Amino acid sequence: MTRSAAPFSPRDPLGIDNLLTDEEKAIRGSVRRFCDDRVEPHVATWYEQAAIPDIRDLAVELGTLGVLGMHLEGYGCPGMSATDYGLACLELEATDSGLRSLVSVQGSLAMFAIHHWGSEEQKQRWLPEMAAGRAIGCFGLTEPDVGSDPSSMKSRARRDGGDWVLNARKMWITNGSVADVAVVWASTEEGVRGFVVPTDTPGFSAPLIKNKMSLRASVTSELVLDDVRLPADAVLPDVVGLRGPLTCLNEARYGIVWGAMGAARASLEAALSYAQDRTQFGRPISSFQLTQQKFADMSVEVAKGTLLALHLGRMKDGPGLAPVHVSYGKLNNVREAIEICRMARTVLGANGISLEYPVIRHMNNLESVLTYEGTSEMHLLSIGQALTGIPAYR
CATH class of the missing domain: 1.10.540.10 (Acyl-CoA dehydrogenase/oxidase, N-terminal domain)
Structure with a gap:
């Protein structure tokens, strides 16, 4: 049949x-x-x-x-x-x-x-x-001089009687200036610990970072903690060491695997719609071979990246994901999404740089997504270590 x-x-x-x-x-x-x-x-x-x-x-x-x-x-x-x-x-x-x-x-x-x-x-x-969204949170790990190597963090917390006293500078913190609570990571005599810090605690401030050309529709801040005194129960009790923040980052990276394909899809759809209406040499630009090649390449990568995200989702819901699995997803999908946005921009020509269309906004945003929560270089090295058994970070 x-x-x-x-x-x-x-x-x-x-x-x-x-x-x-x-x-x-x-x-x-x-x-x-x-x-x-x-x-x-x-x-x-x-x-x-x-x-x-x-x-x-x-x-x-x-x-x-x-x-x-x-x-x-x-x-x-x-x-x-x-x-x-x-x-x-x-x-x-x-x-x-x-x-x-x-x-x-x-x-x-x-x-x-x-x-x-x-x-x-x-x-x-x-x-x-x-x-419920009635309280907003932020996550303080990255520092002005410490990104990919969090073990070198300079933030410190020390015990003082029954309290903790926390001094820290954190950078590029999403939600920081509007947060009600911050999860802040700092070195202690016991190792790296996480602290739940209400943002109205004396000594805490979160200046807004301005002059960004990416993620402009997002609150990005510095966190400054000067002798912030916290009760003993402010510390996260169930983890000591970098396993704490890195486990959280792996959760967030998983969402990026999916999200990057959303930005790519939106840019492809904008370019397809534009090319049907835009004419040159008496015909829609969607009718030209080189433009159709761009659409084919973009569509293939969006479909592949979405399938990869779905596969990782099914794994996470089933047997579970190792960090290297998420590295495969973030490395591939963000890298391909940026190229898709750049290619879509060429279809739109000069209009591609206008905020009347979403493409330049997605393209600029993805430049940040490429490097936050693990740069492409770090994910490449994570995959390389998994393949060879040899760490090459230093």
């Missing part, structure tokens, strides 16, 4: 939707509709002005949507699957990397640290409020 060919859709050329459950498609659809209705009409202006005027209202709406800590269990968290979370990241970053970063830092860094390593009191105090 001859079977008919599956229908072809330019938006889903490999039929990836057929691999998703109805529930997964419903979750993706809900996030997509929220982004289309609530964020898309404003995000270019936010990017141009480098400000989100109603970020606290937006956080509450994201909490109502159920995407803050959506893959965590209990304490007001939705308890959805890793694949559900990945699909949400895909749609959030198809709107803007800054929006996905807000959600990712809240759920996969600050909330995950408290959920995974915190005391019951810390969980009860912060997680329900953060899941």
